[in-house]
Amino acid sequence: MTTIEEKFKKLGTDNAPGQEVRQRVDGPAASTAGAVIPGTPVDFSHGDVNESAFAPTPGSLDAFVHGFEQGGAQAYTEYRGHAEIRERVAGHLAEFTGAAVSADDQLIVTPGTQGALFLAIGATIVPGDKVAIVTPDYFANRKLVEFIGAQVVPIPMDYLGSRDKAGLDLGQLETAFKQGVKTFLFSNPNNPAGVIYAKQEIDAIADLANRYGVTVIVDQLYSRLLYPGREYTHLRATHIDPRQVVTIMGPSKTESLSGFRLGVAFGAEHLIDRMEKLQAIVSLRAPGYCQAVLRTWFEEPEGWMTDRIRKHQAIRDDLLSLLTDARGIEVRTPEAGSYIFPRLPKMRLDLAQFVRTLRLQAGVTVTPGTEFSKDATDSIRLNFSQNHEAAVDAIRRTIQIVERHRMD
Amino acid sequence: MTTIEEKFKKLGTDNAPGQEVRQRVDGPAASTAGAVIPGTPVDFSHGDVNESAFAPTPGSLDAFVHGFEQGGAQAYTEYRGHAEIRERVAGHLAEFTGAAVSADDQLIVTPGTQGALFLAIGATIVPGDKVAIVTPDYFANRKLVEFIGAQVVPIPMDYLGSRDKAGLDLGQLETAFKQGVKTFLFSNPNNPAGVIYAKQEIDAIADLANRYGVTVIVDQLYSRLLYPGREYTHLRATHIDPRQVVTIMGPSKTESLSGFRLGVAFGAEHLIDRMEKLQAIVSLRAPGYCQAVLRTWFEEPEGWMTDRIRKHQAIRDDLLSLLTDARGIEVRTPEAGSYIFPRLPKMRLDLAQFVRTLRLQAGVTVTPGTEFSKDATDSIRLNFSQNHEAAVDAIRRTIQIVERHRMD
Numbered sequence: 001m002t003t004i005e006e007k008f009k010k011l012g013t014d015n016a017p018g019q020e021v022r023q024r025v026d027g028p029a030a031s032t033a034g035a036v037i038p039g040t041p042v043d044f045s046h047g048d049v050n051e052s053a054f055a056p057t058p059g060s061l062d063a064f065v066h067g068f069e070q071g072g073a074q075a076y077t078e079y080r081g082h083a084e085i086r087e088r089v090a091g092h093l094a095e096f097t098g099a100a101v102s103a104d105d106q107l108i109v110t111p112g113t114q115g116a117l118f119l120a121i122g123a124t125i126v127p128g129d130k131v132a133i134v135t136p137d138y139f140a141n142r143k144l145v146e147f148i149g150a151q152v153v154p155i156p157m158d159y160l161g162s163r164d165k166a167g168l169d170l171g172q173l174e175t176a177f178k179q180g181v182k183t184f185l186f187s188n189p190n191n192p193a194g195v196i197y198a199k200q201e202i203d204a205i206a207d208l209a210n211r212y213g214v215t216v217i218v219d220q221l222y223s224r225l226l227y228p229g230r231e232y233t234h235l236r237a238t239h240i241d242p243r244q245v246v247t248i249m250g251p252s253k254t255e256s257l258s259g260f261r262l263g264v265a266f267g268a269e270h271l272i273d274r275m276e277k278l279q280a281i282v283s284l285r286a287p288g289y290c291q292a293v294l295r296t297w298f299e300e301p302e303g304w305m306t307d308r309i310r311k312h313q314a315i316r317d318d319l320l321s322l323l324t325d326a327r328g329i330e331v332r333t334p335e336a337g338s339y340i341f342p343r344l345p346k347m348r349l350d351l352a353q354f355v356r357t358l359r360l361q362a363g364v365t366v367t368p369g370t371e372f373s374k375d376a377t378d379s380i381r382l383n384f385s386q387n388h389e390a391a392v393d394a395i396r397r398t399i400q401i402v403e404r405h406r407m408d
Numbered sequence: 409m410t411t412i413e414e415k416f417k418k419l420g421t422d423n424a425p426g427q428e429v430r431q432r433v434d435g436p437a438a439s440t441a442g443a444v445i446p447g448t449p450v451d452f453s454h455g456d457v458n459e460s461a462f463a464p465t466p467g468s469l470d471a472f473v474h475g476f477e478q479g480g481a482q483a484y485t486e487y488r489g490h491a492e493i494r495e496r497v498a499g500h501l502a503e504f505t506g507a508a509v510s511a512d513d514q515l516i517v518t519p520g521t522q523g524a525l526f527l528a529i530g531a532t533i534v535p536g537d538k539v540a541i542v543t544p545d546y547f548a549n550r551k552l553v554e555f556i557g558a559q560v561v562p563i564p565m566d567y568l569g570s571r572d573k574a575g576l577d578l579g580q581l582e583t584a585f586k587q588g589v590k591t592f593l594f595s596n597p598n599n600p601a602g603v604i605y606a607k608q609e610i611d612a613i614a615d616l617a618n619r620y621g622v623t624v625i626v627d628q629l630y631s632r633l634l635y636p637g638r639e640y641t642h643l644r645a646t647h648i649d650p651r652q653v654v655t656i657m658g659p660s661k662t663e664s665l666s667g668f669r670l671g672v673a674f675g676a677e678h679l680i681d682r683m684e685k686l687q688a689i690v691s692l693r694a695p696g697y698c699q700a701v702l703r704t705w706f707e708e709p710e711g712w713m714t715d716r717i718r719k720h721q722a723i724r725d726d727l728l729s730l731l732t733d734a735r736g737i738e739v740r741t742p743e744a745g746s747y748i749f750p751r752l753p754k755m756r757l758d759l760a761q762f763v764r765t766l767r768l769q770a771g772v773t774v775t776p777g778t779e780f781s782k783d784a785t786d787s788i789r790l791n792f793s794q795n796h797e798a799a800v801d802a803i804r805r806t807i808q809i810v811e812r813h814r815m816d
Contacts, residue, residue, distance in 0.1 A: 004534050004682075011685040018484050019688075021491075050479035061476050068469050068667065071458035075667030076426050083429075111519050111669070111691040118690045126412050127535060127557070140689045147689060149535070259476065259483030261519070261669075261695035274412075277419040280427075281548045281555060282526045283519040287669035287695045289472075 010146045017045035017367045028352035030360045034404050041363035042394035047385030049256040054385050056256045060293050067292025075288040080276045081109025082291050092298035098237035105269045109286045113221050113250040113263035120217045120246050123274035124183050125150045132176045132184040136372035138191045165198035177212035187219040192341040192372045192381035194334025202233040206240035216245050222337030225254040230335045243268045251297045260290040315384050319395050326399045338385035343378050346407040351377050362397035418554045425453035425775045436760035438768045442812050449771035450802035455793030457664040462793050464664045468701050475700025483696040488684045489517025490699050500706035506645035513677045517694045521629050521658040521671035528625045528654050531682035532591050533558045540584045540592040544780035546599045573606035585620035595627040600749040600780045600789035602742025610641040614648035625654050630745030633662040635721050638743045651676045659705045668698040723792050727803050734807045746793035752786050754815040759785050770805035
C-alpha cells in the first residue's frame with residue numbers, strides 16, 4: 001500500500017507554472033557567469049491578462065456584477081451549474097463542435113478546466129487502472145492519474161518530426177488499448193507543443209476507442225484559437241460512441257478569463273452525472289457569481305476573436321523567426337493556442353539550472369519541459385499570450401542566455 | 409477492488425441541499441392528503457443571500473472589482489493564494505483563534521470550505537485508513553472519506569440529551585483511536601445541530617489526539633456567529649501538538665459570501681503543503697479575483713457582526729418558540745450558526761416522503777437528517793439565515809404538515 005508521503009512525492013509543484021516564487025533557496029544553483037541582461041520581466045509560464053497584453057473579454061466584469069446582483073439564484077446554483085446558463089452554453093458548444101449537447105444531462109460547469117480534468121479522471125478511473133497519456137502533454141494529466149493510484153501508460157508524440165499532423169504513435173496507442181488501458185486522456189491542440197491532431201489521427205482514435213471500449217477525455221481548451229492553414233476535428237463529432245467521450249473546454253485562456261476559474265465538461269451522460277457527485281464533495285460548484293461570466297462566452301463582440309487570433313499570430317511569428325534563426329534551437333510552428341515548445345541545444349547547465357539562470361539573470365520565467373514529459377529535458381514551454389514587444393525582447397534575452405551556456 | 413460504479417453509488421446527491429431540482433419524477437411519492445398551504449416559498453437548505461434576508465458583507469463586490477482591476481497579479485496567484493492577502497488573513501485568524509498562523513507556510517486559500525475539507529482529507533488519508541466521523545455531522549464528511557476509499561468509524565454525539573456541551577461520546581472516540589483511527593474530522597459548531605463543544609470536550613480531544621498520534625481536522629465554519637451564553641474553545645489554541653491539527657474556516661456563511669467560493673485551511677505545515685500540491689491538480693487555486701474579497705474578512709464595518717448575530721438570534725428564538733410549542737417535536741437550542749435540527753414525531757410518511765410533501769404542498773425545502781447521520785431518520789435540518797417573516801411563516805406551515813401526518 002502506498003503511504004501518503006509516497007503519494008505526495010509524485011505531486012511536486014515547485015516547477016509548476018507560477019509557483020517559482022515558492023522555490024527553496026536550496027534549489028538548483030543558477031549560473032552567475034556573465035552579466036544580468038536588463039529588460040522588462042516576462043512570465044511565460046502563463047498568459048498576461050493585463051491591459052497591456054490580452055485583457056479579459058469585453059463585458060465580462062459587467063456579467064459578473066449582474067450575476068452578483070441576482071443574489072441567491074446565482075450564488076447557489078445546482079452543483080453542475082446554473083440551469084439557464086447551461087442551456088445557453090450547451091447551444092454554443094453544440095454549434096462549435098458539430099454535435100448535440102443536452103444542457104440537462106450532458107454538461108457540467110466546473111472551477112476551471114483543471115477542475116473539469118480532475119472530475120473527469122475521478123469519475124472514470126479507480127486505483128490500479130491503466131490510463132494512456134501522451135508525452136508531451138499537460139503536466140497535471142500524469143499527476144491526476146497518479147493521485148488516484150492508477151498507472152500511466154505513456155504514448156509518444158513526435159511533434160518535431162511530423163507535419164500536418166500531431167505525430168501521435170497510433171501503433172503504441174493500440175498496443176496500450178490491447179493491454180488493458182480503458183481510459184485515454186489527451187489535449188488537442190496539444191499543450192505544450194501547440195500542434196493540432198489531423199483528421200486521420202482523430203478518426204483513428206475514435207476507431208480504436210470504439211473497438212476496445214476505451215473512454216476518451218479530450219481537453220480542447222485552445223480549440224477556438226486556431227491559426228490559418230490547419231483544419232480542426234472535434235472528436236465528439238466523429239463516429240466515436242458518444243457514451244465514451246468527454247470534452248473539456250473553458251473560457252480561461254483564449255478569452256483571458258482565468259481569474260474567474262471557469263471550465264466546462266460535456267459528453268457522456270453517466271460520466272457527467274458522476275462528475276457532479278464528485279464536485280459536490282470537492283468544491284460544491286463553480287463559483288456562483290463567476291458562472292454568470294459564461295454569458296459572454298461565444299458571444300464576444302463582432303470581430304473580437306479574429307483580432308485576438310491575428311495578434312497572437314503576429315507574436316508567434318516574431319518569436320518563431322528569432323528562435324529558428326538561433327543556432328541549435330529546434331521548434332515546430334504552433335498551429336493553435338499560445339504555447340511554443342522549443343528544444344534547446346546541449347548546454348553546460350542542466351534544465352533546472354538553465355530555467356533558474358534565465359529567470360534570475362534575464363527576468364524571463366519559463367516552464368521546464370520535464371513538467372510535460374520526463375524525457376523533455378532539453379525543452380521549455382512559453383506562453384506567448386504576452387505584451388508583444390516585451391515578449392520579443394524576452395526571447396532575445398533567452399537566446400543570449402542559451403548562447404552563453406551552449407556546449408559547442 | 410471497488411468498481412467505479414460502486415464508488416459513486418455512495419455519493420448520491422439527490423437529497424443534498426440545493427439539489428432538489430434534479431430529483432427524478434420517480435422519486436418518493438408525496439402525500440396529496442389535505443390542501444396545498446399557500447405562503448412565500450422558503451428554501452431552508454441553505455442561507456438566503458438576497459437583500460431581503462442576509463446580503464453579502466458591505467464592500468465585498470467593490471473588493472472583487474478592485475481585484476479584477478489588478479489584472480494578472482490577482483488572476484494568477486500562487487496555488488495557495490495571493491501572498492499579501494494570506495498575510496492579512498493569517499493575522500486575523502491568529503488573533504481570532506488565539507494561536508499564531510504563518511502566512512507563508514500554515515495557510516491555504518481554497519474554493520470554499522468544501523474545497524478545504526476535500527484537500528485536508530486528501531492530504532491526510534489513503535485507501536484503507538480509518539477515519540472517525542461524528543454522527544450527526546456535515547453530510548460531505550462521510551462521502552469524502554468513502555471517496556478516498558477509507559473507512560468511516562462513526563462516533564455518536566447525544567446533542568438532544570446534553571446541556572452546556574455537544575455531547576460527544578469521548579469513550580467511543582478513545583476506543584476508535586485505540587483501534588487504529590489516525591484521523592478525526594468534526595465540525596464545531598456542529599452542522600447540523602448548531603451546538604458548541606465544551607472546553608472539557610475540546611481539551612479531551614486534544615489529549616486523545618496527542619496520546620494516540622491522531623490528526624484532527626476541525627471545521628469551524630460557523631465559529632464567528634456565536635449566541636450569548638456559551639464559550640467557544642479553539643482546538644488549535646489548546647495543548648494539541650500543532651503538527652496534528654488543521655482548522656477550516658471561510659467567509660461563506662456568516663458573511664453570506666458563498667457566491668464567491670472562498671475558504672481557508674490553516675495549521676500543520678506539512679499538511680498545508682500537501683493540500684497545495686493537491687489543489688494544483690484539482691482546481692489550481694481559489695478563483696483569483698474572488699480571493700480579493702478576503703480583504704473584507706474580519707474587517708467588516710463596526711457593529712456589522714453584532715447586528716448580524718442579533719438578527720439571527722431573533723429568528724432562531726421565534727422558530728424555536730413555534731417548534732417547542734408543537735406537539736412531539738424535540739429540538740435543542742442552537743448555540744451558534746444558523747442551523748436548527750428538530751426531531752419530528754412518528755409520522756405515517758417516511759422521511760423522504762415527508763420532505764417531498766413539505767416542498768410540494770407547503771413550499772418549504774429542508775434537508776433530510778439522513779444526509780447527516782443514517783440514524784437521523786426523524787430529523788430535518790433548517791438553515792434559518794432567511795427573511796425573518798418568511799421563515800416564521802414557513803415553520804408554521806411545516807408544523808401544519810407534521811400535524812396532518814403524525815401517528816398519534
